[in-house]
Amino acid sequence: xxxxxxxxxxxxxxxxxxxxxxxxxxxxxxxxxxxxxxxxxxxxxxxxxxxxxxxxxxxxxxxxxxxxxxxxxxxxxxxxxxxxxxxxxxxxxxx
Amino acid sequence: xxxxxxxxxxxxxxxxxxxxxxxxxxxxxxxxxxxxxxxxxxxxxxxxxxxxxxxxxxxxxxxxxxxxxxxxxxxxxxxxxxxxxxxxxxxxxxxxxxxxxxxxxxxxxxxxxxxxxxxxxxxxxxxxxxxxxxxxxxxxxxxxxxxxxxxxxxxxxxxxxxxxxxxxxxxxxxxxxxxxxxxxxxxxxxxxxxxxxxxxxxxxxxxxx
Numbered sequence: 001x002x003x004x005x006x007x008x009x010x011x012x013x014x015x016x017x018x019x020x021x022x023x024x025x026x027x028x029x030x031x032x033x034x035x036x037x038x039x040x041x042x043x044x045x046x047x048x049x050x051x052x053x054x055x056x057x058x059x060x061x062x063x064x065x066x067x068x069x070x071x072x073x074x075x076x077x078x079x080x081x082x083x084x085x086x087x088x089x090x091x092x093x094x095x
Numbered sequence: 096x097x098x099x100x101x102x103x104x105x106x107x108x109x110x111x112x113x114x115x116x117x118x119x120x121x122x123x124x125x126x127x128x129x130x131x132x133x134x135x136x137x138x139x140x141x142x143x144x145x146x147x148x149x150x151x152x153x154x155x156x157x158x159x160x161x162x163x164x165x166x167x168x169x170x171x172x173x174x175x176x177x178x179x180x181x182x183x184x185x186x187x188x189x190x191x192x193x194x195x196x197x198x199x200x201x202x203x204x205x206x207x208x209x210x211x212x213x214x215x216x217x218x219x220x221x222x223x224x225x226x227x228x229x230x231x232x233x234x235x236x237x238x239x240x241x242x243x244x245x246x247x248x249x250x251x252x253x254x255x256x257x258x259x260x261x262x263x264x265x266x267x268x269x270x271x272x273x274x275x276x277x278x279x280x281x282x283x284x285x286x287x288x289x290x291x292x293x294x295x296x297x298x299x300x301x302x303x304x
Contacts, residue, residue, distance in 0.1 A: 019200055023282035029263065057296040058289040061238050062257035064231075066131070074126060077146060082122060085155035090113055093159035 018042070028057060107164035125296050126151060128168075128259060135242050135254055136179045146182050162206040169265040172255055176269055182292060183247075199286035202230050241291040249284035256281050 018041045024030050025038045042048040074082070103124055109117035129150050134143035154173050154260060161170055244252055255266045256277075267277045289296065 014212060016196075016200070020196065020282070023285055024278060027263070029278075049265070054293060054296045055285060055289045058292050059257055059285055061234055061292065061296070062242075062253065062285075062288065065238055065242075065258050068154060074122065074148070074151075075268060079122075082151060082155045083118065086110065086118065086158055087160035089160075090111075093111075 015041075020051065022055060026052070027060065103167050104165050107167040108160060111164060112159065113163065115178055117131070122151065125154070125171055129171065130189060130252055132172065132259065133179055133259075135239065136247065136251060142182055143253050146178045149178050153178070166265065168259065169193065169261055169269050172259065172261065173269045176251065179251075194246065194283040194287055195285075196283065199280060199290060200282060230295075234292070237292055238288070241288050242292070245284055245287055249280050249287065250279055252280040253284040253288065257285070 018038050021030065021034065021038065025035060030038070042052060105122065106117040106121040106124070110121060118267065126131050126147065130143060130147040133146040133150070134140065137143045137146060150171070154171055157174070161167060163170070242254065251270060252272075253265055255261045255269060256263065261269065263274060263277055263281070266272075266281075270277070272280075
């Protein structure tokens, strides 16, 4: 761990700044300069990399989340209601 | 040919053009997505099913007002979100609270093997769970529970952005929030989930939860 650069404590202002922007970094929403700043901060630091990797894995798990419980199929009456509502909306649209 | 990532856009265009063949795939896709959202927002299966069905009906009743089919997903979730809010107003729910960044920041990160990591949150040994499917199921269950424990103002942002795949701008539009607020809530919500799931996701002993 590169303790000379940062100590991984909330009191370290540069750590806090990096920590606050990690989602934007992972979402590709930072400018190239800000991105480089974060990469420089975490480089060569295994615990930092591990933290970022676990955050990435957690986000991926959300992407992959599917409902555990099966969804009830809409019954015939509900389907009929939806179809009627759609047709009425189309008629209003073309009127 | 529908976009494999967002086939709903093509179905919405076809429905606006009166193509009945797009009706069933559109309904099936959104019934599942909206149910997942309302289930994780409401927490009660009966409420979630009712809200999901009310949302779908409202979607079709208002279909003539869909101006931008390329944003149909955000449009549908705006309706779902409004129904969820109405449902919450009628029932008892926990008030929103703020997540403190300091609580979510890593503490001093030790290099030693397992210091700072509670035994219960260590990564399950892959040999204990040889079936990948089982591990995925377990993770999904934990994630669902963790989502439902998030304060609702964070949960709605994480659900729309990470589970449903809306862009940051679309989430801001659906929830009527500024981009900065969406980004802040998304980040804190993600950190809270990471903290809760750390035992399933992080290399043992490397990250303090």
